[in-house]
Amino acid sequence: MSSDCIFCRIVAGEIPATIVYQDDQVTAFKDIQPQATVHILVIPNQHVASLNEADRLDPALLGRVLQAAATVAREAGIAESGYRLVTNTGPDSGQTVHHLHFHVLGGNPLRLPLG
Numbered sequence: 001m002s003s004d005c006i007f008c009r010i011v012a013g014e015i016p017a018t019i020v021y022q023d024d025q026v027t028a029f030k031d032i033q034p035q036a037t038v039h040i041l042v043i044p045n046q047h048v049a050s051l052n053e054a055d056r057l058d059p060a061l062l063g064r065v066l067q068a069a070a071t072v073a074r075e076a077g078i079a080e081s082g083y084r085l086v087t088n089t090g091p092d093s094g095q096t097v098h099h100l101h102f103h104v105l106g107g108n109p110l111r112l113p114l115g
Contacts, residue, residue: 002047007099011045020075025061026068028104037107038076038083042069049098051089069104078106 002008009015011027020040021028031039044065048057066085073079083106088095 005047005099007043007097007101008047021068021072025064028068028072036105036110038078040072040076040104041101042072042104043099043101048100050095050100051087065102069102073104073106082106084110
């Protein structure tokens with residue numbers, strides 16, 4: 001855990017969040033600035049700054065994060081209509097919180113192009 005990381009503090013229960021899924025490896029919670037009707041963040045409980053550092057993680061944990069993303073999409077009722085799974089890595093992508101996280105976005109038609 002990184003004491004200055006907002007997501008680590010959410011996992012630790014120090015900062016309130018609307019948690020929709022949590023187990024010993026993964027936490028998912030509603031984004032406070034949603035960009036779609038459904039906007040849920042899915043994170044590994046272990047602190048990793050971005051996907052660039054994913055080699056520090058057990059590959060099974062990355063798989064677990066993706067499984068949790070599918071679970072929260074199903075539970076949010078958007079699995080059948082479709083959803084987007086996005087991770088931002090680095091400043092040019094718009095990453096503002098330096099803890100690996102995936103955005104589950106859906107509940108309304110999502111437009112292309114990105115960027």
